[in-house]
Amino acid sequence: MFERYVVTPDKLFDLNKIDSGFTEDFKSKKDVEEEFHRLRKRLCELQDVLYAEGKRKILIVLQGMDTAGKDGTIKHVFKEVHLQGIKVVSFKKPTEEELSHDFLWRVHKHTPGKGEIAVFNRSHYEDVLVVRVHRLVPEKVWMKRYEHIRNFEKMLFDEGTTILKFYLHISKEEQKKRLLERLNNPRKRWKLHVEDVKERKHWDEYIRAYNDAIFETSTIYAPWFVIPSDKKWFRNYLVAKIIVKKLESLNMKYPEPEKGIENLKID
């Protein structure tokens, strides 16, 4: 069903050939609005049974260039979900303590427990992206990390974690538009950093790094989805749809009542 978006393991793959403006047959936000609201409510129901059942762990990874819409996706897709069973973890520039450990150390702490959804805003993938582009560690170090990531995610999967990874794909042109929007809107200007604009000069290197990372780590147990994200409404709709489909496939159930509950006297 999502064949068009999922990255098939071992199949050649070129991010530059994927249309970031694609919106299926939908012409505008209006066309998906009703379905998007249904998906959002459905996600809320599914999260309720996930939490009640208390067996499965859900890990959602969001990656993308600056302004690709990681924050916006989180805000809109999970709007209806009960705060109690979901945590959003934003991985920023690592601290000294974090850097003194292996690259998976700070991430592992925040993986979801039973009944939980964890949403990673950036993730361990930064250690083969920004780290590579800015040569923060030698190539022979980051090259090995693809395998470490595959092994780590396999372990999480074998221990009961469902993993979905989304690359929010925007064009360089669209990023320009969004940066200008921040620059020209006084209420948004504080969000813009000189560094973001500098990072833009490395666009092609980032695309290459993403391309390799996604190709190397998209697996059956932890697939990558490339989400056309120039249109925010399509991005939100598609991410919600993929998550809902996946959660529905897990056949989760509300637990049986505790033994002896029927004969309980409440005075």
Add this chain to the structure above:
Amino acid sequence: MFERYVVTPDKLFDLNKIDSGFTEDFKSKKDVEEEFHRLRKRLCELQDVLYAEGKRKILIVLQGMDTAGKDGTIKHVFKEVHLQGIKVVSFKKPTEEELSHDFLWRVHKHTPGKGEIAVFNRSHYEDVLVVRVHRLVPEKVWMKRYEHIRNFEKMLFDEGTTILKFYLHISKEEQKKRLLERLNNPRKRWKLHVEDVKERKHWDEYIRAYNDAIFETSTIYAPWFVIPSDKKWFRNYLVAKIIVKKLESLNMKYPEPEKGIENLKID
């Protein structure tokens, strides 16, 4: 403004004398609905500037008997808030590792950072409540904890944390109703535990423990509010109102744009 609900330091105070069914002049949910929605939206705006400003830390503590509505309050009051800047931490039965440390250790880890709201569903207060009622540590140990809590919260305050503590006050009769509701509703039955009903036998002891804890630890810098909670709609309305008022009083501002941003070229 909230004089009626805030617990004044050093003033004698008796939880048994506070009407848990109180709803001001409001007769039904309808009477507060519009204002509640406005408060919820306002809370969302305030959280946005809190996050953007990145200076202040907000800690909200929720305590109350089983079924008092801690989960429901979280779900409804913070519905509009962007997931990114808020975390809910539920403190359950402590693990062995947690027990091997002092009682504030596990709590301290989860206090909010700059720009963050942390909502504690149960908290360090359990260590002078359930721990006292079930005699899990000797009296001479838990008695000293009131002072430790005051000192800890004073430190958090001095380091930039705004603290609001809510006791969701329900009557024993209302709890009975809510437990029976869980028992009789097949979709809710899994939530009911034999232990919850056993805990009910200790109602008076819990009230005494709450009464002492609230009296001993309501301070200018970390006040307790007793929220009449028999009516869920009034509880949600009042908690939202108190939080909004407090956040408004902080006079938060969006940060100035970074230097040099005006002359930035985006190619």
